[in-house]
Amino acid sequence: MQDRKRIAIIGATSAIAEHCARLWLLKEPSDLILVGRNSKRMERVATDLYIRSQESNIQIIEQPDFSAPDAISFTVEELFKKKPIDIVLIAHGSLPEQHVCQDDLHTCRAALDINGVSPVLFAEAFAKNMEKANHGTIALISSVAGDRGRQSNYVYGAAKGLVSRYTQGLQHRLASSNVNILLIKPGPTDTPMTSHLKADGASLASSELVAENIVNAVASRKKCVYTPSKWFYIMLIIRHIPSFIFNKIRI
Amino acid sequence: MRKVSSWGRLNAHPHHVMHLNSPVQAEQIIHDTPTTGIPYGMGRSYGDVCLNPQGTLWMTTGLDHFIAFDHNSGRLVCEAGVLLKDIQRLVIPKGWILPVTPGTQLITVGGAIANDVHGKNHHIHGSFGDHIKQLSIIRTNGEVIECGPEDNPDWFAATVGGLGLTGVITKAEIQLSPVSSPWIDSETIPYTNLDEFFELSDSSEADWDHSVSWVDCISGGGRGLFIRGKHTPKSDKLEPKTSQLTMPITPPFSLVNKLSLRAFNMAYYHLKKCRSTRELIHYEPFFYPLDNLHEWNRMYGPKGFFQYQCVVPRQYGQDAIQSMLKEISASGNGSFLAVLKTFGDRQPLGMLSFPQPGVTLALDFPNKGKDTENLFSRLDAIVTEANGRLYPAKDARMPRELFEAGYPRLSEFIKYRDLGISSSLSRRLIGS
Ligand SMILES: Cc1cc2nc3c(=O)[nH]c(=O)nc-3n(C[C@H](O)[C@H](O)[C@H](O)COP(=O)(O)OP(=O)(O)OC[C@H]3O[C@@H](n4cnc5c(N)ncnc54)[C@H](O)[C@@H]3O)c2cc1C
Ligand SMILES: NC(=O)c1ccc[n+]([C@@H]2O[C@H](COP(=O)([O-])OP(=O)(O)OC[C@H]3O[C@@H](n4cnc5c(N)ncnc54)[C@H](OP(=O)(O)O)[C@@H]3O)[C@@H](O)[C@H]2O)c1
Numbered sequence: 001m002q003d004r005k006r007i008a009i010i011g012a013t014s015a016i017a018e019h020c021a022r023l024w025l026l027k028e029p030s031d032l033i034l035v036g037r038n039s040k041r042m043e044r045v046a047t048d049l050y051i052r053s054q055e056s057n058i059q060i061i062e063q064p065d066f067s068a069p070d071a072i073s074f075t076v077e078e079l080f081k082k083k084p085i086d087i088v089l090i091a092h093g094s095l096p097e098q099h100v101c102q103d104d105l106h107t108c109r110a111a112l113d114i115n116g117v118s119p120v121l122f123a124e125a126f127a128k129n130m131e132k133a134n135h136g137t138i139a140l141i142s143s144v145a146g147d148r149g150r151q152s153n154y155v156y157g158a159a160k161g162l163v164s165r166y167t168q169g170l171q172h173r174l175a176s177s178n179v180n181i182l183l184i185k186p187g188p189t190d191t192p193m194t195s196h197l198k199a200d201g202a203s204l205a206s207s208e209l210v211a212e213n214i215v216n217a218v219a220s221r222k223k224c225v226y227t228p229s230k231w232f233y234i235m236l237i238i239r240h241i242p243s244f245i246f247n248k249i250r251i
Numbered sequence: 252m253r254k255v256s257s258w259g260r261l262n263a264h265p266h267h268v269m270h271l272n273s274p275v276q277a278e279q280i281i282h283d284t285p286t287t288g289i290p291y292g293m294g295r296s297y298g299d300v301c302l303n304p305q306g307t308l309w310m311t312t313g314l315d316h317f318i319a320f321d322h323n324s325g326r327l328v329c330e331a332g333v334l335l336k337d338i339q340r341l342v343i344p345k346g347w348i349l350p351v352t353p354g355t356q357l358i359t360v361g362g363a364i365a366n367d368v369h370g371k372n373h374h375i376h377g378s379f380g381d382h383i384k385q386l387s388i389i390r391t392n393g394e395v396i397e398c399g400p401e402d403n404p405d406w407f408a409a410t411v412g413g414l415g416l417t418g419v420i421t422k423a424e425i426q427l428s429p430v431s432s433p434w435i436d437s438e439t440i441p442y443t444n445l446d447e448f449f450e451l452s453d454s455s456e457a458d459w460d461h462s463v464s465w466v467d468c469i470s471g472g473g474r475g476l477f478i479r480g481k482h483t484p485k486s487d488k489l490e491p492k493t494s495q496l497t498m499p500i501t502p503p504f505s506l507v508n509k510l511s512l513r514a515f516n517m518a519y520y521h522l523k524k525c526r527s528t529r530e531l532i533h534y535e536p537f538f539y540p541l542d543n544l545h546e547w548n549r550m551y552g553p554k555g556f557f558q559y560q561c562v563v564p565r566q567y568g569q570d571a572i573q574s575m576l577k578e579i580s581a582s583g584n585g586s587f588l589a590v591l592k593t594f595g596d597r598q599p600l601g602m603l604s605f606p607q608p609g610v611t612l613a614l615d616f617p618n619k620g621k622d623t624e625n626l627f628s629r630l631d632a633i634v635t636e637a638n639g640r641l642y643p644a645k646d647a648r649m650p651r652e653l654f655e656a657g658y659p660r661l662s663e664f665i666k667y668r669d670l671g672i673s674s675s676l677s678r679r680l681i682g683s
Binding site (some may be wrong): 015041044045047048051052054192195198199200201 | 267268272319341
């Protein structure tokens with residue numbers, strides 16, 4: 001019998017990540033490790049997943065500070081001590097209001113930390129162990145917002161851009177290994193993060209669809225996925241609009 | 252503000268939209284909402300029961316987590332925004348099924364309770380609320396009330412069928428029914444008049460779990476197709492059919508166009524020749540023939556459409572249905588097909604639950620303004636005469652007197668209302 005998959009999710013209460021977990025467990029019972037900052041919120045997710053897949057093992061790890069290097073490496077080392085991880089999805093993030101980042105440097109700093117620095121620290125810790133095992137997939141959720149800085153959310157965008165560029169380098173480093181690195185760039189998606197946008201009438205992709213694209217991209221060992229896929233073309237255009245035109249449009 | 256409509260798409264007014272993403276956060280949001288609010292599930296109600304123009308809508312689909320499931324007893328606890336579809340897909344492979352399900356599974360548990368929805372098996376299992384063992388509601392003053400058939404039964408009877416007006420349901424415990432497989436042994440039988448329909452309905456009660464019928468509204472005579480089904484283990488005798496073949500006997504009744512009429516006629520004459528067909532059919536096409544036709548409600552164009560659903564007691568039932576079919580046929584305004592089914596002899600659980608012993612007729616009408624309104628007035632007169640009532644889940648226009656006449660427990664219900672909750676239906680029919 002083949003070994004069960006061992007899947008870790010960082011930011012396990014994220015709606016997108018939760019739908020990925022539902023799909024993974026629907027495919028086959030697995031060992032799932034949920035990492036997040038609040039165990040009460042994670043329990044709600046874990047109970048639901050357990051009911052959907054009672055043959056799976058679900059473990060919760062509370063990590064109060066997502067920016068603490070020592071705590072992060074400790075968590076990840078402990079995980080690998082038991083058994084190598086097959087897939088890690090690094091999903092946490094938070095969408096700040098751009099104008100608040102401009103007015104208050106503490107908010108600005110926190111946004112850069114949680115969306116940029118923190119995912120990199122987690123990814124590095126996993127990369128080290130996966131490289132050793134010569135096995136595994138690291139999937140990082142960046143965003144289309146990281147493809148080009150825009151007045152409406154460039155602090156968040158810059159942090160996501162950091163993740164994208166970091167991933168590029170990590171892929172380069174591990175190119176000859178058996179470890180796959182997947183960069184995920186969702187467009188606007190219907191999750192708690194965007195509730196306020198939806199309330200104003202924005203049209204958003206469903207988190208089920210985005211999760212399905214992510215799970216498929218992991219399975220087919222892709223390097224980069226835009227989800228929904230139309231965002232590949234939209235961002236292709238946006239990236240190539242010359243700045244003398246771009247700077248005249250308010251997006 | 253966002254423009255929101257319900258299934259009938261009669262209007263799309265701006266609403267303050269607030270998303271409930273967890274029971275804990277829901278408490279906070281509901282308490283802090285400055286205007287009146289109404290819960291909104293999947294918006295599969297046809298009229299204004301889930302709408303509150305200029306006020307707040309609490310969107311419940313983020314409350315989509317399972318909380319407990321006992322394989323041995325079939326007890327399921329879940330949050331109120333879980334879809335019936337997700338429940339069916341989880342529990343049917345494990346030998347359990349929702350005892351009552353309406354004609355779509357794309358609705359929430361909260362919506363199913365608040366309208367106390369019915370299925371094709373009222374004679375056996377009553378309505379959705381009959382299988383709820385416990386529920387929690389949040390009131391706008393911050394109070395949380397737990398209730399069930401034995402625990403705070405008055406609050407329970409007010410909330411089941413309570414149109415969302417007693418509080419926001421956050422979770423519910425449901426007793427599922429055992430089931431041997433996802434397959435249904437289904438038989439379709441043509442009938443030429445209402446006498447035959449009632450005979451078929453009565454004679455099917457003992458041996459068949461589900462029954463429903465499509466009745467032809469063009470001819471006015473009451474011919475139709477009677478469909479009955481029972482849960483069955485998959486057997487060699489009956490071969491599952493492909494969806495393509497089952498299409499003609501599950502007519503998409505709401506397609507107000509020539510296609511649906513042709514499909515109906517084809518099935519009708521074909522069946523007439525060979526009397527009936529029997530087949531093994533998967534529960535999804537059997538219960539939810541329209542769920543795969545995405546957004547079929549857009550078919551009626553920008554003005555939207557109404558559904559008219561009434562129930563009339565059995566003693567006047569046949570005459571009343573006959574007169575309504577005649578009116579509709581003479582008006583030339585309805586859809587070609589209507590759904591006709593009987594309700595069993597059971598008293599409704601909720602103070603405002605719709606099902607009552609008798610026969611229920613449901614059909615769609617494109618919104619043609621005055622013409623449609625006039626026809627409805629004539630139908631209302633027949634329903635009133637027959638001591639019947641209309642279904643609030645489908646309603647966007649019934650006169651207040653008809654509501655008051657149809658729901659004698661209204662005055663009792665009022666005591667349990669949360670005045671921070673209001674819908675355009677409650678303002679229209681209850682005055683606030
Ligand atoms: C194709 C189709 C077939 C149908 N067939 C049937 C049928 O066979 N039998 C039948 O009975 N109905 C039927 N219906 C109607 C449908 O089942 C009901 O309108 C159902 O209540 C819709 O649920 P919803 O989740 O969309 O709720 P909504 O329509 O969004 O809301 C319905 C009511 O429930 C309240 N509500 C929603 N969530 C909560 C909550 N968490 N707490 C408190 N109140 C809440 C709302 O305020 C509102 O009053 C059908 C509808 C369609 C579109
Ligand atoms: N939704 C979109 O439109 C969209 C578009 C592009 C990219 N993305 C990215 O997709 C990922 C998933 O987001 P989502 O849309 O699923 O949003 P979500 O449901 O709001 O989830 C956000 C997650 O991040 C966690 N988180 C936020 N701040 C944190 C902090 N300071 N420390 C630790 N954890 C923190 C949250 O944990 P708690 O539950 O504890 O708060 C939660 O698990 C994010 O990286 C997001 O940037 C989203």
